[in-house]
Amino acid sequence: MTAGAARRFEVEHRTVYYYGASMTDGYTVACLVPRPTERQQVVESVVQVEPQPSEHDSYLDAFGNLVHEFGVHELHSALTITARSVVDVALPTPPSDDTAWDDVVAMLDEARGDVALSTGFFRSASTFVDLADLGVALRSIAARSFTPGRSIVEATRALCLDINESFRFDAGFSDVSTPLRRVLAARRGVCQDFAHLAVGCLRSIGLPARYISGYIETVPQPGEARLVGADASHAWCSVWTPMAGWIDFDPTNGLMPVDWHITVAWGRDYADVTPVRGVMIGPATTQHLFVSVDVRRV
Numbered sequence: 001m002t003a004g005a006a007r008r009f010e011v012e013h014r015t016v017y018y019y020g021a022s023m024t025d026g027y028t029v030a031c032l033v034p035r036p037t038e039r040q041q042v043v044e045s046v047v048q049v050e051p052q053p054s055e056h057d058s059y060l061d062a063f064g065n066l067v068h069e070f071g072v073h074e075l076h077s078a079l080t081i082t083a084r085s086v087v088d089v090a091l092p093t094p095p096s097d098d099t100a101w102d103d104v105v106a107m108l109d110e111a112r113g114d115v116a117l118s119t120g121f122f123r124s125a126s127t128f129v130d131l132a133d134l135g136v137a138l139r140s141i142a143a144r145s146f147t148p149g150r151s152i153v154e155a156t157r158a159l160c161l162d163i164n165e166s167f168r169f170d171a172g173f174s175d176v177s178t179p180l181r182r183v184l185a186a187r188r189g190v191c192q193d194f195a196h197l198a199v200g201c202l203r204s205i206g207l208p209a210r211y212i213s214g215y216i217e218t219v220p221q222p223g224e225a226r227l228v229g230a231d232a233s234h235a236w237c238s239v240w241t242p243m244a245g246w247i248d249f250d251p252t253n254g255l256m257p258v259d260w261h262i263t264v265a266w267g268r269d270y271a272d273v274t275p276v277r278g279v280m281i282g283p284a285t286t287q288h289l290f291v292s293v294d295v296r297r298v
Contacts, residue, residue, distance in 0.1 A: 006088045008043070008298040009262060011215055013083045013233070013291075015276045020285035022075040028278030030068045031061075031213070031265050032083035039092060040263055045085040051076050063121075065265035065273060081276060086298075092257040097243035101152040104242060105206035119208035119240050126268035129200045130180060137184055138204035141197075146205055152241050156249060157256045159201060163194055164254030176270065191252040192270050195235040198251045199269065208240040210266045212248065213273040217260040218295045227253045227260065232293050233275050236261065262295065 013032050033045045049056065053070035061067050072079065108119055125131040131138070145158035170188040180196050183189040189197075195211050202209035216227050216234045227234075227250075236250040236258055248263075249256035265273040280287075 006041075006090045007260075009087050009089060009217065010296045010298055011083075011085045011087060011262060012294045013215070013275070014293075015081045016290040017079045017280075018288040018290070019077050019079075019280065019282070020287070021283045022077045023079075023280045023282035024073075024075060025281035026072040026076070026079060026278060028070055028072075028079070028081065028276060029274075030070075030081055030083070030276045031065055031273050032068070032081070032275055033066045034085050034087045034214070034262050034264050035065055037263055039090040041088040043086040043088060045083070048080075048082045048084075050078075050080040050082075061272075063265070063267050063272065065267070079280075087262050089260075089262055091259065092248075095153050095241070095244040095247040095257055097153050097241040097247075098151045099242055100149045101146050101155050101205075101207065102148060104152050104240075107242060108206065108208065121268060122208040122210050122240070123203055123206065125203070127271040128180065128196050128269040129203060131200065131204055134180060134184065134200060135204050138197075138200045142201040142205050152207070152239070153244070153247070156202075156239050156247070159198060160249040160251045160256045161254050163198055163201075163251035167194060167197070169194075169252060176274075192235040194251040195237050196269055198237045198249070202237075202239055210238045210246065211269045211273065212236050212238060212263055212266045213270070213275065214264045215262045215293055215295045217297060218293065220260070227255075232291055233264070234261070235270070238266070 034042050036042050047068045049070055051072055054073040055071040058066060058068045145162055146155045168188040171190060173188050174190055174193055183193040183197060199209040199211050213233055213235055220226050236248060238246040238248045240246050248258045250258045267273045
């Protein structure tokens with residue numbers, strides 16, 4: 001994707017766990033820092049943990065995402081993880097690829113080498129995208145946009161708008177464990193649900209689709225619309241095309257290409273790019289979670 005002039009953003013993602021009793025140990029994995037891409041440069045980033053962890057390491061996962069892992073081995077009744085980054089993001093230009101989507105599927109069925117390796121992970125079922133049980137329903141939705149011979153870009157844009165118009169954003173409807181089946185039945189959900197839905201539709205007809213986790217601007221500039229999903233980590237998708245490569249789209253906001261989006265990580269679905277996950281060791285007690293995201297244009 002060719003990019004235009006860049007914007008600079010300051011990003012802060014804070015996660016706080018409050019426990020009803022003191023924990024003796026904790027092990028946590030966090031995927032919170034933006035990754036460099038063709039249109040995104042990470043100027044600086046830091047991840048801070050309170051209390052100070054006894055162990056702290058970082059690595060790139062199988063998809064190239066930066067992951068931090070740490071262990072806290074002392075009594076603590078709260079855990080705070082704060083990731084701060086400065087990111088330059090170039091404005092995207094509309095993607096262009098006139099290849100018919102069904103030709104892309106046929107091409108990938110015969111693909112070998114780098115193309116097969118880079119797309120194969122993203123054509124099959126995954127933890128949150130059940131193609132065996134929901135394949136018929138997902139193909140039915142996809143068929144409204146992916147008519148025979150239609151270009152992959154135009155068909156994907158139509159799918160993006162279809163999901164945006166046919167499903168209602170409902171912040172209180174679902175959580176990370178809500179199955180896609182329930183989202184389809186209720187025709188509502190949140191950004192991760194709509195990303196899983198779009199990914200499922202694309203994979204159900206043989207196309208490769210990635211789930212993307214990231215951030216969008218919290219308070220836009222005067223005269224610009226505020227996007228849905230700005231108060232927490234956001235989620236959108238990308239589809240592979242032979243001429244334009246991976247192109248992003250946001251079904252929650254009906255946008256293609258995405259605009260004020262900062263990419264943190266991509267994978268097969270939410271399970272691959274969960275912002276924070278881990279285990280605490282201590283007495284059985286209550287746990288309260290607080291998450292805040294602030295994205296400010298500099």
